[in-house]
Amino acid sequence: MIELNNVSKWYGSFQVLTDCSTSVKKGDVVVVCGPSGSGKSTLIKTVNGLEPFQKGTITVDGVSVGDPKTNLSKLRARIGMVFQNFELFPHLSIRENLTIGQIKVLGRSKEEATEKGLKYLDRVGLLAHKDKFPGQLSGGQQQRVAIARALSMDPIAMLFDEPTSALDPEMINEVLDVMVGLAQEGMTMMVVTHEMGFARKVANRVVFMDKGLVVEDCAKDEFFAQPRSERARDFLAKII
Numbered sequence: 001m002i003e004l005n006n007v008s009k010w011y012g013s014f015q016v017l018t019d020c021s022t023s024v025k026k027g028d029v030v031v032v033c034g035p036s037g038s039g040k041s042t043l044i045k046t047v048n049g050l051e052p053f054q055k056g057t058i059t060v061d062g063v064s065v066g067d068p069k070t071n072l073s074k075l076r077a078r079i080g081m082v083f084q085n086f087e088l089f090p091h092l093s094i095r096e097n098l099t100i101g102q103i104k105v106l107g108r109s110k111e112e113a114t115e116k117g118l119k120y121l122d123r124v125g126l127l128a129h130k131d132k133f134p135g136q137l138s139g140g141q142q143q144r145v146a147i148a149r150a151l152s153m154d155p156i157a158m159l160f161d162e163p164t165s166a167l168d169p170e171m172i173n174e175v176l177d178v179m180v181g182l183a184q185e186g187m188t189m190m191v192v193t194h195e196m197g198f199a200r201k202v203a204n205r206v207v208f209m210d211k212g213l214v215v216e217d218c219a220k221d222e223f224f225a226q227p228r229s230e231r232a233r234d235f236l237a238k239i240i
């Protein structure tokens, strides 16, 4: 579904990604972890073309992301992305947040978009809040709306960039529970997170990054049993 082949990227003269390769099969949950500044956000953003890269190739469902002929907006519409800071539209109601992309990007009717949006809002347990505005919800609730909004677009895969790291501790689980449910239903997911409980529960593979390199890319059990690299061992020792 997603394949990165020797991807390198520079910001000016600073190389942020060096020959990064990994792949995500349909239905796989791949957790990406590593120290702050190691390039996790940059890597995940290259997958849906939010960050250009200078070397290597990325294909998503057979489409080459780096090919100038590729319609990136069309590709992005098929990949759900959830960020650290929710990024809901503050001036739109929850219902409008859920429908605007479906209407403007997918060309769905308002009725169809509303039906689908509310179905996912219900699924994340927030149907009763449909007429509120984002500012009236807690961080955890806003992040669940952001996930429902992404799902409303019928994505072929979901990318998450530290979806719980801006949340108060008591709200982390309500978001992780939604993500665990998605994983168990077979959604293809690439998740940047330090929540190793989540990784242990649902990840198929763990990618560990350090200084722009993919240092480890292995089966979950292998990663937790004994990471091969000292850097990954140090990292795990610090966060668990």
Ligand code: ADP
Binding pocket: 011, 014, 016, 034, 035, 036, 037, 038, 039, 040, 041, 042, 043
């Ligand atoms: P992570 O998500 O693992 O914390 P990032 O991908 O955000 O790491 O950043 C990797 C490195 O790239 C960091 O050193 C960061 O300072 C640098 N970086 C990120 N975005 C930019 C940018 N727009 N311009 C220049 N450097 C950047």
Ligand code: MG
Binding pocket: 040, 041, 042, 162
């Ligand atoms: Mg980051």
